[in-house]
Amino acid sequence: MxxxxxxxxxxxxxxxxxxxxxxxxxxxxxxxxxxxxxxxxxxxxxxxxxxxxxxxxxxxxxxxxxxxxxxxxxxxxxxxxxxxxxxxxxxSQPFFEQNEKAKYFGMLPDGSELKQMYYQLMEMVAGTEQQKLAYQLTNEMQxxxxxxxxxxxxxxxxxxxxxxxxxxxxxxxxxxxxxxxxxxxxxxxxxxxxxxxxxxxxxxxxxxxxxxxxxxxxxxxxxxxxxxxxxxxxxxxxxxxxxxxxxxxxxxxxxxxxxxxxxxxxxxxxxxxxxxxxxxxxxxxxxxxxxxxxxxxxxxxxxxxxxxxxxxxxxxxxxxxxxxxxxxxxxxxxxxxxWGSPFLMVPEATTVDEPTMKLLQDAKEEDLYLSGVSPLGVPFNNVRNTGSEKWHKERIEKGKPGSPCPKGFLESNTEFTENPICTASTQYQLLKINQINESDIPDEKKKEQREKVLDKACLCDHLGNGALISLGILKEHRAPQAICPGPNIAWFNRKYSLQEMTDHIYGRSNSLVPPERPHMFAKEMIMYVDYFEELIQQSEDLEADLKMLTRFKNNLEAGMDYCMEIAGSDAYQNENLSSISETISRQKPRLQQLFKKLEESCMAGVS
The missing domain is CATH 3.20.20 (TIM Barrel)
Known part of the structure; x- marks a missing residue:
């Protein structure tokens, strides 16, 4: 290879x-x-x-x-x-025609040696030298x-x-x-x-x-x-x-x-x-x-x-x-x-069913969120109102939460059973909710715990359903669809051809995203401060977690300082560097305020 x-x-x-x-x-x-x-x-x-x-x-x-x-x-x-x-x-296709071979070479990065040879071929007059170069180019394709x-x-x-x-x-x-x-x-x-x-x-x-x-x-x-x-x-x-x-x-x-x-x-x-x-x-x-x-x-x-x-x-x-x-x-x-999520909008590259494609096209930043749906217990990037989300809500309303667990790839929990079961399964969720209901904790806490249990979704099955619908193997009503785009998808709002997306990646055309789109480094900063706030909220013992949270905050601040250096450099084409400094001016004080409240809570706990 x-x-x-x-x-x-x-x-x-x-x-x-x-x-x-x-x-x-x-x-x-x-x-x-x-x-x-x-x-x-x-x-x-x-x-x-x-x-x-x-x-x-x-x-x-x-x-x-x-x-x-x-x-x-x-x-x-x-x-x-x-x-x-x-x-x-x-x-096997000929050069000098609008065909798939021309598409192959047209999508190559302009600076590549193969692309330069292709440009050279396009300028040559017919003859032996042109034939030799055409033969060489064809042999170097991979x-x-x-x-x-x-x-x-x-x-x-x-x-x-x-x-x-x-x-x-x-x-x-x-x-x-x-x-x-x-x-x-x-x-x-x-x-x-x-x-x-x-x-x-x-x-x-x-x-x-x-x-x-x-x-x-x-x-x-x-x-x-x-x-x-x-x-x-x-x-x-x-x-x-x-x-x-x-x-x-x-x-x-x-x-x-x-x-x-x-x-x-x-x-x-x-x-x-x-x-x-x-x-x-x-x-x-x-x-x-x-x-x-x-x-x-x-x-x-x-x-x-x-x-x-x-x-x-x-x-x-x-x-x-x-x-x-x-x-x-x-x-x-x-x-x-x-480049992952942008290619979800490229039917020539990925399999996304039409209803989910429409969902992605219309999705705003607030529709994309870090969810708790994964049975692995790891945060999972998600978009609201998927077919999977609607399917799970319907089952909850019918008193049968969770999934029948048709595949079982994420079975890992042995809290109630000898052999592992999935936390998104009906079996687990009914047992866990019953345990929560019979526990001696406040009603508000019970509600929070039940919501966390019911959040878990059948990713094994539902993440594959979009492909089955897209390829015509299953009908939409038989296949609840889940999808896992990053927040970057909010700035891509229609279907694109493979050529369009490669031209965008290489800067050969007008940008597919508006100039106000925040820099990827700026977006990551916001997500990490959001995550820091969630870590504090989810902590069951702030004093015990203080050392970890302090380390997290210090690393985040150091990263922001380095990002500020980047913001002061010369921008590349279509690079929104100004959004980095603007984001730091908002997120750094926010981070410090969150940490101050954390310290105050810990001090109050000690006293």
């Missing part, structure tokens, strides 16, 4: 919205990411595309032996086949990568028909990993949502993650990280097993789509500054461990002609203009950016 000719990629978006994105965009050289959490959804999408393209299909039943891994392997192999076929069709994502936290154990837990290689995470490892694709595995030693150890079972005799790695590892220390620790852990990190993917803790893994008050610019200053350590501290592994465990050891792996650094989370992207690429020396 080689690097994409593009300086951006499309990250994973829920279980369903990027489920077939590689089929849509990889033929044009754009990298995208599939979630392989939901193997049952994967199977339905495989059946759909097999039937659509008249390709052989044999169902892998839900109870089939090693069915989860086999379903994932079968789907990824199908995606590889479709992408390769579409890509070869584009390659498809985008079919990358996959595994959330390390989603690693529940599977059970036999008799209810006995199966061995660890059949856990959800391990089976998904095996499904990817056994596939034909040469791409990257993105590991997110925390450090899972059992899953990391299992990586070493598969040769595709190691160098072959020529020093090439068929399947590369990308770690999604939120701080440098974690990146270095995980990199060393894997290096001791000979496993190399191809890329560290840095994401804003809050200003992103999906689950929001908040940092300890560290703003994205401060994190990127540390990665930039210390990035050499990601090679110098790790490369000796890699070479030692090969020298001790592989015949011939680490060969002198093998290329030393220097990990890429990429960033994602709330990027909305070409100016912001340039800031990340040039000032922070990132190798690429990830």
């Amino acid at each position: 080689q690097n994409s000719p593009h300086s951006f990629s499309i990250p994973v978006m829920g279980t369903g919205h990027s489920i077939d994105s590689p089929i849509r965009v990889a033929p044009y050289g754009i990298n995208s990411v599939i979630s392989i959490v939901d193997d049952l959804l994967v199977e339905r999408i495989r059946k759909h595309y097999s039937n659509l393209l008249e390709l052989p299909y044999k169902n892998i039943p839900r109870k089939a032996e090693d069915g989860r891994a086999r379903r994932i392997t079968a789907y990824l192999d199908l995606v590889q086949e479709i992408v390769q076929q579409k890509f070869e069709e584009i390659k 498809p985008g990568s079919i990358d996959v994502n595994i959330m390390a936290k989603v690693d529940g154990f599977s059970y036999t028909n008799s209810g006995q837990p199966m061995t660890s290689e059949f856990s959800d995470g391990s089976a998904a990993l095996r499904g990817y490892a056994n596939s034909k694709v040469s791409s990257s595995l993105i590991l997110s949502a925390g450090f899972n030693p059992r899953l990391y150890n299992y990586l070493s079972e598969f040769e595709d993650f190691y160098r072959d005799v020529k020093g090439n790695i068929k399947k590369k590892i990308i770690l999604k990280v939120s701080d440098f220390r974690s990146a270095l620790i995980q990199g060393k852990y894997l290096a001791k097993k000979g496993l190399e990190i191809f890329e560290y993917r840095i994401e804003s803790g809050l200003n992103c789509g999906g689950h929001a893994f908040a940092s300890d008050g560290y703003l994205l610019p401060a994190l990127l500054k540390e990665f930039k200053e210390k990035r050499e350590m990601l090679s110098t501290a790790i490369q000796p461990l890699i070479e030692s592994f090969y020298n001790e465990n592989r015949e011939g050891g680490f060969k002198s002609d093998w290329e030393i792996n220097v990990p890429r650094l990429t960033v994602q989370g709330g990027i909305g203009t070409d100016g912001e992207a340039k800031r990340l690429l040039e000032d922070f020396e990132m190798d690429a950016t990830g």
Whole structure:
């Protein structure tokens, strides 16, 4: 797998919205990411595309032996086949015509070597030299990568028909990993949502993650990280097993789509500054461990002609203009950016059903919020009035809260049962609400606790339904839809073509967002102060939490000071730098006022 000719990629978006994105965009050289959490959804999408393209299909039943891994392997192999076929069709098309080949080259960044060669070809007169360059250009075309994502936290154990837990290689995470490892694709595995030693150890079972005799790695590892220390620790852990990190993917803790893994008050610019200053350590501290592994465990050891792996650094989370992207690429020396939520508005790239698309088009900033709907207990970026939200409210009104839990990927709670159940399930919610009602706490507290229980939503099923509706597999009334955009989506208000969005990313057209849109760094600041306020409100013991909250506040203030330095620099095109200083002038006093009240509350508690 080689690097994409593009300086951006499309990250994973829920279980369903990027489920077939590689089929849509990889033929044009754009990298995208599939979630392989939901193997049952994967199977339905495989059946759909097999039937659509008249390709052989044999169902892998839900109870089939090693069915989860086999379903994932079968789907990824199908995606590889479709992408390769579409890509070869584009390659075979002639130059000098308005066709898909022209679209492929037209979307490339203007500064890329391939684009410059294309411009040169367009200016040449017909003849032998033109034919040679056309042949060379065609040969240098490459498809985008079919990358996959595994959330390390989603690693529940599977059970036999008799209810006995199966061995660890059949856990959800391990089976998904095996499904990817056994596939034909040469791409990257993105590991997110925390450090899972059992899953990391299992990586070493598969040769595709190691160098072959020529020093090439068929399947590369990308770690999604939120701080440098974690990146270095995980990199060393894997290096001791000979496993190399191809890329560290840095994401804003809050200003992103999906689950929001908040940092300890560290703003994205401060994190990127540390990665930039210390990035050499990601090679110098790790490369000796890699070479030692090969020298001790592989015949011939680490060969002198093998290329030393220097990990890429990429960033994602709330990027909305070409100016912001340039800031990340040039000032922070990132190798690429990830653009997620804006691509939800691009039907050529993602699967979003029409009702949800309309919801996104009309959504204002106040409609996008950090919710408590995830059964994982992690804040989840959400939009109001989804089909899923309406479905859950109807069930609550009927006295049957929660979901029947048709898939069970997020089963982790054993408060009432021996085997884990999901906190979004009807079973759990009825048991928990009954416990709350019978408790000896004030009525107001009971109400708060009941609301938290009823907040939990069936993400396993509902995040995939938009794709099923969009592809015509299910009718809307049979498939409540959930979606997980970041707050950035508020500034994108219609459907866009793939060409329009790439032109926007590269600054080749009028910006798709208005100039008053706040800078991504400004928006993140507001979200973190909001989150700090919520931490105070949710605390059950402010005195015990004071140390943590003080650290959070200090990190946030330091990040604001650094952002003020950025605000004083020269702005890139379409970069609203003035919004950063304006935001700091409001949010810093607000933060200090919140902390002052916190200290007063703690003092009152002591006295």
